[in-house]
Amino acid sequence: MYSEKVMEHFMHPRNVGELENPDGIGKQGNPVCGDVMELTIQVKDDIIKDIRFKTFGCCAAIATSSMVTELVKGKSLEEAERISRQTVAESLDGLPPAKMHCSNLAADALHDAIRDYREKHPKS
């Protein structure tokens, strides 16, 4: 059902947790019914210096969250903004069709965090 990469990220997720004073917070999902993802980012000079995730969800949800943090940590906001739903799924060597919505959630949470950052720190 799941690729080795998905299982690897599920069993050994990267960047789990919550930044204490995040520059941006991204939240996606429905706490009443379904997966929930929370991303916190720390940004300096337009680079994502640090990023953490917390996810309530299935293996795919946890793996896509973990992967998205790995994809953007140390990258510029611009690069991060180019991360798409497809990128996340591809980085994990694909997801079962029924689980593609998890990669959507991860990408959306990332963009939500960046948007939140930009709102709090408008470009001069």
Place this chain on the structure above:
Amino acid sequence: MSDDTLIYLDHNATTPVRPEVIDAMLPFMTLRYGNASSVHRFGREAKKALEESRERIAGLIGADPEEIYFTGCGTESDNIALSGTLLKAPSGKNGLVTTAVEHSAILKTAARLESIGIPVAYVGVDSRCRVDMDELKAAAIGSTALVSIMHANNETGVLQVIERAAVIAHDAGALFHTDAVQSAGKIPIDVRRMGIDMLSMSAHKLNALKGVGTLYVRKGIILAPVTYGGGHERGLRPGTENVPGIVGFAKAFELAAAERAETGVRLRAMRDRLEDAVRRDIPDVLFNGMGTERLPGTSNISFAGVDGEALLFAMDNEGIAVSTGSACTSGEVEPSHVLVAMGVSPQMAQSSIRFSLGWGTTDNDIDHVASVLPSIVERLRRISAGVERSGC
């Protein structure tokens, strides 16, 4: 425990075939493999074994041999019971009453019948997964032709008081069917005493082979067939009979019945010990269906803050096989319809795991699961987001 220890706690999904059952089946695959409809001696031998198996299985539920029909599985038995009754019922007396917690074999068949104009009512359950008998009484009306209520729920193990449901059905002039797929061989069944008109069973839930089901139909009830072909099973279920599978089922059912009391005690003790350990070592859990009459080997537990599928894979990684009621279909998490019907919150329903013990489960298995589960749950809880842990 060694690295490749495998612990199977998913007996409600399916079971290993017992050695005695394999021994009983083998001759009918190698030497006496005739088609039971053939006229020559190969056929006659197969036919004899088929009819003997029928008689043995009938005896174990208090039925007559001619009331037992063999099908391919429990699902098929359910389909024939429902469609076979309702497709030929006159309009005005063709309603179905069933419950919100049935297996999809009943629910999907009911939905299909509904789509072609047959009235269907779904009775709810309380927080213990028990059918509300007053609601059932209100639902079983003059136009009801059939009431179908499962004996043991596959997800929670909870038992319904089907004798009472049968009385209510009969008072409304309706027949009573029960899906006994999970209960046959584990809970004593006497179709006469319990007032059951039709009953579905499945071989592979009882340490026999997959691909064999049984439908008991009380004498005098004529069902419309769902499939067509040769005249097998008095035309109700055409198709060459799976004689080895059926012989194996008879053997397995006999073993289960003979060992039932002892098995019940043993499984209940192990299941209770598992639940005790979870209650002691893991905070914020919900025992779904506990405190109610249940199958002795089933336990359904919600672990707040952890997704059921994630927990399932984490346990699978440790060599432990369990199942979860939730399904992820077409991009949405669908929590177990059974737990939702019991009033469990969608999130807790999404966080549930079903442990089902059975033949071959040992005390060591339970001890090992109890010892690794807390850290598995804790790891996933540490990763988890935005969930409330209260209300357990």
